[in-house]
Amino acid sequence: MITMKDIIREGNPTLRAVAKEVALPLSDEDIKLGEEMMEFLHNSQDPVKAEELGLRGGVGLAAPQLDISKRIIAVHVPNGDLENPEPTLSAVMYNPKILSHSVQDACLGEGEGCLSVDREVPGYVVRHNKITLSYVDASGVKQKIRLKNYEAIVVQHEIDHLNGVMFYDHINQENPYALKDGVLVIE
Ligand SMILES: O=CN(O)C[C@@H](CC1CCCC1)C(=O)N1NCCC[C@H]1C(=O)Nc1ccccn1
Ligand code: NI
Numbered sequence: 001m002i003t004m005k006d007i008i009r010e011g012n013p014t015l016r017a018v019a020k021e022v023a024l025p026l027s028d029e030d031i032k033l034g035e036e037m038m039e040f041l042h043n044s045q046d047p048v049k050a051e052e053l054g055l056r057g058g059v060g061l062a063a064p065q066l067d068i069s070k071r072i073i074a075v076h077v078p079n080g081d082l083e084n085p086e087p088t089l090s091a092v093m094y095n096p097k098i099l100s101h102s103v104q105d106a107c108l109g110e111g112e113g114c115l116s117v118d119r120e121v122p123g124y125v126v127r128h129n130k131i132t133l134s135y136v137d138a139s140g141v142k143q144k145i146r147l148k149n150y151e152a153i154v155v156q157h158e159i160d161h162l163n164g165v166m167f168y169d170h171i172n173q174e175n176p177y178a179l180k181d182g183v184l185v186i187e
Contacts, residue, residue, distance in 0.1 A: 002040040003053050007115050008067045015116055016164040019062075019069045021095045026140050030072065034092035034138055037061045037074035045078060058115050060154045062161030065116050071095045073158035077151055089151045091143075093135035096159055099144070101128035106184040108153055112167040121168040123176025127156045129184050149186055 008014060022030050044055040063072040073096055077089040106129035111122055130148040133155060137143050147155055157167060172178045179185070 001043075001053075002036050002061075002066065004055060004115075007065050009116050009118055010166070012067065012116075014064050014067050014069055015161070015166065017064065017069050018164055019064050019071045019162040021071050022136075024094075024136065024140065026094060026136070026138070030070070030094065031138060033063065033066075033068065033070075034072055034074060034094070037063070037066075037072070038076060038090070038092055041074055041076035045076065056115055060158045061115070062158045064161050064164075071162045073155070073162065075151075075154050075158060077154055089147070089154070091135075092138045093133075093143075093155075093158075094137070096133060096135040096155070096162070098128075098131050098156070098159065099134055100132045102130035102148075104129040104182065104184060105180070106149065106153065106186055107179075108150070109185045109187040111171075112153075112157060114157075114167055116161075117166065117168070121171065123168070123171035124179060124183075124185075125153075125157075125167045125170045126179075126183055127153050127170070131156065149184075153186065 043049040044058045059077050060075045063070045074092045078087050105126050107124040107126045112125045131152045132146050134144045
Protein backbone atom coordinates (compact mmCIF):
# COMPACT_ATOMS: atom_id res chain seq x y z
CA MET A 1 0.00 0.00 0.00
CA ILE A 2 1.36 3.43 -0.96
CA THR A 3 1.94 5.92 1.87
CA MET A 4 3.75 9.28 2.09
CA LYS A 5 7.16 7.60 2.56
CA ASP A 6 6.84 6.21 -0.98
CA ILE A 7 6.40 9.68 -2.48
CA ILE A 8 9.71 11.28 -3.53
CA ARG A 9 10.30 15.00 -2.88
CA GLU A 10 11.97 17.83 -4.82
CA GLY A 11 15.66 17.19 -5.35
CA ASN A 12 15.10 13.61 -6.49
CA PRO A 13 16.15 13.65 -10.18
CA THR A 14 13.26 11.36 -11.16
CA LEU A 15 10.93 14.36 -10.75
CA ARG A 16 12.86 16.11 -13.53
CA ALA A 17 13.08 13.13 -15.90
CA VAL A 18 10.86 12.48 -18.93
CA ALA A 19 9.01 9.27 -18.13
CA LYS A 20 8.87 6.33 -20.56
CA GLU A 21 5.69 5.15 -22.28
CA VAL A 22 4.34 1.88 -20.89
CA ALA A 23 4.38 -1.17 -23.19
CA LEU A 24 1.09 -2.50 -24.54
CA PRO A 25 -0.62 -4.79 -23.79
CA LEU A 26 -0.38 -3.59 -20.18
CA SER A 27 1.70 -5.82 -17.91
CA ASP A 28 0.21 -7.17 -14.69
CA GLU A 29 2.83 -5.08 -12.88
CA ASP A 30 1.65 -1.84 -14.52
CA ILE A 31 -2.00 -2.70 -13.89
CA LYS A 32 -1.24 -3.43 -10.22
CA LEU A 33 0.70 -0.15 -9.91
CA GLY A 34 -2.27 1.78 -11.30
CA GLU A 35 -4.58 0.11 -8.80
CA GLU A 36 -2.25 1.02 -5.92
CA MET A 37 -2.06 4.64 -7.11
CA MET A 38 -5.86 4.87 -7.18
CA GLU A 39 -6.09 3.20 -3.76
CA PHE A 40 -3.71 5.87 -2.40
CA LEU A 41 -6.00 8.64 -3.68
CA HIS A 42 -9.08 6.97 -2.17
CA ASN A 43 -7.30 6.50 1.18
CA SER A 44 -5.94 10.05 1.14
CA GLN A 45 -9.47 11.45 0.72
CA ASP A 46 -10.94 9.24 3.46
CA PRO A 47 -10.69 11.25 6.73
CA VAL A 48 -10.30 8.13 8.90
CA LYS A 49 -7.74 6.37 6.69
CA ALA A 50 -5.84 9.59 5.90
CA GLU A 51 -5.52 10.25 9.63
CA GLU A 52 -4.52 6.65 10.38
CA LEU A 53 -1.94 6.50 7.58
CA GLY A 54 -0.76 10.13 7.84
CA LEU A 55 -1.68 10.91 4.24
CA ARG A 56 -1.99 14.37 2.64
CA GLY A 57 -5.26 14.44 0.69
CA GLY A 58 -4.59 14.17 -3.03
CA VAL A 59 -6.69 14.31 -6.21
CA GLY A 60 -3.94 13.08 -8.51
CA LEU A 61 -0.73 11.07 -8.50
CA ALA A 62 1.90 10.36 -11.18
CA ALA A 63 4.20 7.30 -11.22
CA PRO A 64 7.38 9.47 -11.19
CA GLN A 65 6.29 10.64 -7.72
CA LEU A 66 6.85 7.03 -6.66
CA ASP A 67 10.32 7.09 -8.26
CA ILE A 68 8.89 5.07 -11.16
CA SER A 69 9.63 6.85 -14.45
CA LYS A 70 6.65 5.50 -16.38
CA ARG A 71 3.82 7.41 -18.11
CA ILE A 72 1.08 6.40 -15.67
CA ILE A 73 -1.19 8.80 -13.76
CA ALA A 74 -4.19 8.37 -11.49
CA VAL A 75 -6.81 11.05 -10.90
CA HIS A 76 -9.72 10.97 -8.47
CA VAL A 77 -11.60 14.25 -8.35
CA PRO A 78 -14.36 14.20 -5.74
CA ASN A 79 -17.70 15.79 -6.44
CA GLY A 80 -18.25 19.06 -4.54
CA ASP A 81 -21.24 18.00 -2.43
CA LEU A 82 -20.89 15.18 0.08
CA GLU A 83 -24.41 13.83 -0.63
CA ASN A 84 -23.40 12.78 -4.13
CA PRO A 85 -20.24 10.69 -3.61
CA GLU A 86 -19.94 10.15 -7.39
CA PRO A 87 -16.51 11.59 -8.31
CA THR A 88 -16.51 13.92 -11.31
CA LEU A 89 -13.44 12.14 -12.71
CA SER A 90 -11.80 8.93 -11.53
CA ALA A 91 -9.35 7.10 -13.76
CA VAL A 92 -5.95 5.47 -14.06
CA MET A 93 -4.45 6.69 -17.34
CA TYR A 94 -1.62 4.97 -19.23
CA ASN A 95 0.35 6.98 -21.81
CA PRO A 96 -1.94 10.01 -21.49
CA LYS A 97 -1.55 12.57 -24.25
CA ILE A 98 -3.09 16.00 -24.79
CA LEU A 99 -4.32 15.96 -28.40
CA SER A 100 -5.64 19.52 -28.49
CA HIS A 101 -6.58 22.33 -26.16
CA SER A 102 -8.60 25.54 -25.93
CA VAL A 103 -7.12 28.96 -26.59
CA GLN A 104 -8.71 29.90 -23.28
CA ASP A 105 -6.37 29.52 -20.32
CA ALA A 106 -7.30 28.94 -16.68
CA CYS A 107 -5.73 28.72 -13.24
CA LEU A 108 -6.82 27.81 -9.71
CA GLY A 109 -7.51 30.92 -7.64
CA GLU A 110 -5.76 29.21 -4.71
CA GLY A 111 -2.67 28.39 -6.77
CA GLU A 112 -1.35 24.83 -6.70
CA GLY A 113 0.61 22.54 -4.41
CA CYS A 114 2.22 19.15 -4.90
CA LEU A 115 2.65 16.07 -2.71
CA SER A 116 6.30 16.09 -3.81
CA VAL A 117 6.80 19.71 -2.66
CA ASP A 118 6.93 20.25 1.09
CA ARG A 119 6.53 24.01 0.93
CA GLU A 120 4.03 26.62 -0.19
CA VAL A 121 4.83 28.22 -3.54
CA PRO A 122 2.36 31.07 -4.07
CA GLY A 123 1.21 32.23 -7.48
CA TYR A 124 -1.08 31.47 -10.40
CA VAL A 125 -0.29 28.31 -12.40
CA VAL A 126 -1.78 29.15 -15.82
CA ARG A 127 -2.88 26.12 -17.83
CA HIS A 128 -5.31 25.30 -20.68
CA ASN A 129 -8.97 25.57 -19.61
CA LYS A 130 -10.10 22.71 -21.87
CA ILE A 131 -8.15 19.72 -23.20
CA THR A 132 -8.85 16.76 -25.46
CA LEU A 133 -6.99 13.81 -24.02
CA SER A 134 -6.20 10.30 -25.23
CA TYR A 135 -5.02 7.52 -22.93
CA VAL A 136 -5.16 3.75 -22.45
CA ASP A 137 -7.37 2.73 -19.54
CA ALA A 138 -6.78 -0.08 -17.03
CA SER A 139 -8.63 -2.51 -19.35
CA GLY A 140 -6.21 -1.67 -22.16
CA VAL A 141 -8.87 0.25 -24.08
CA LYS A 142 -7.86 3.49 -25.85
CA GLN A 143 -9.97 6.37 -24.56
CA LYS A 144 -10.43 9.89 -25.91
CA ILE A 145 -12.10 12.39 -23.59
CA ARG A 146 -12.60 16.11 -23.24
CA LEU A 147 -12.02 17.82 -19.89
CA LYS A 148 -12.46 21.38 -18.71
CA ASN A 149 -11.94 23.56 -15.64
CA TYR A 150 -10.73 21.83 -12.46
CA GLU A 151 -10.53 18.33 -13.98
CA ALA A 152 -8.46 19.67 -16.86
CA ILE A 153 -6.13 21.46 -14.41
CA VAL A 154 -5.60 18.27 -12.37
CA VAL A 155 -4.76 16.15 -15.43
CA GLN A 156 -2.35 18.79 -16.77
CA HIS A 157 -0.58 18.88 -13.38
CA GLU A 158 -0.17 15.08 -13.57
CA ILE A 159 0.97 15.00 -17.21
CA ASP A 160 3.54 17.70 -16.30
CA HIS A 161 5.05 15.18 -13.84
CA LEU A 162 5.53 12.72 -16.75
CA ASN A 163 7.59 15.43 -18.50
CA GLY A 164 9.69 16.50 -15.49
CA VAL A 165 7.72 19.75 -15.06
CA MET A 166 6.78 21.07 -11.61
CA PHE A 167 3.78 23.37 -11.04
CA TYR A 168 5.98 26.28 -9.97
CA ASP A 169 7.81 26.20 -13.33
CA HIS A 170 4.69 27.95 -14.68
CA ILE A 171 4.60 30.73 -12.05
CA ASN A 172 5.65 34.20 -13.22
CA GLN A 173 8.82 34.98 -11.24
CA GLU A 174 8.48 38.79 -11.51
CA ASN A 175 4.83 38.80 -10.42
CA PRO A 176 3.44 35.42 -9.29
CA TYR A 177 -0.11 36.77 -9.56
CA ALA A 178 0.29 38.40 -12.96
CA LEU A 179 -2.57 37.42 -15.24
CA LYS A 180 -2.95 38.04 -18.96
CA ASP A 181 -6.39 39.18 -20.12
CA GLY A 182 -8.97 36.44 -20.46
CA VAL A 183 -7.43 33.85 -18.11
CA LEU A 184 -10.24 32.11 -16.23
CA VAL A 185 -9.59 32.01 -12.46
CA ILE A 186 -11.20 28.87 -11.05
CA GLU A 187 -12.26 29.19 -7.38
O1 LIG B 1 0.85 15.31 -8.64
C1 LIG B 1 -0.08 15.21 -7.82
N1 LIG B 1 -0.03 15.86 -6.66
O2 LIG B 1 1.10 16.50 -6.35
C2 LIG B 1 -1.17 15.98 -5.77
C3 LIG B 1 -1.84 17.35 -5.93
C4 LIG B 1 -2.49 17.46 -7.30
C5 LIG B 1 -3.34 18.72 -7.48
C6 LIG B 1 -2.61 20.05 -7.19
C7 LIG B 1 -3.30 21.08 -8.07
C8 LIG B 1 -3.98 20.34 -9.18
C9 LIG B 1 -3.78 18.86 -8.94
C10 LIG B 1 -2.86 17.47 -4.82
O3 LIG B 1 -3.83 16.75 -4.82
N2 LIG B 1 -2.62 18.33 -3.78
N3 LIG B 1 -1.52 19.14 -3.80
C11 LIG B 1 -0.86 19.40 -2.50
C12 LIG B 1 -1.74 19.43 -1.31
C13 LIG B 1 -3.17 19.51 -1.68
C14 LIG B 1 -3.57 18.43 -2.67
C15 LIG B 1 -4.99 18.67 -3.12
O4 LIG B 1 -5.22 19.47 -4.00
N4 LIG B 1 -5.87 17.89 -2.47
C16 LIG B 1 -7.24 17.89 -2.64
C17 LIG B 1 -7.93 18.86 -3.38
C18 LIG B 1 -9.32 18.75 -3.48
C19 LIG B 1 -9.95 17.71 -2.85
C20 LIG B 1 -9.21 16.78 -2.12
N5 LIG B 1 -7.86 16.89 -2.02
NI1 NI C 1 2.22 16.98 -8.06
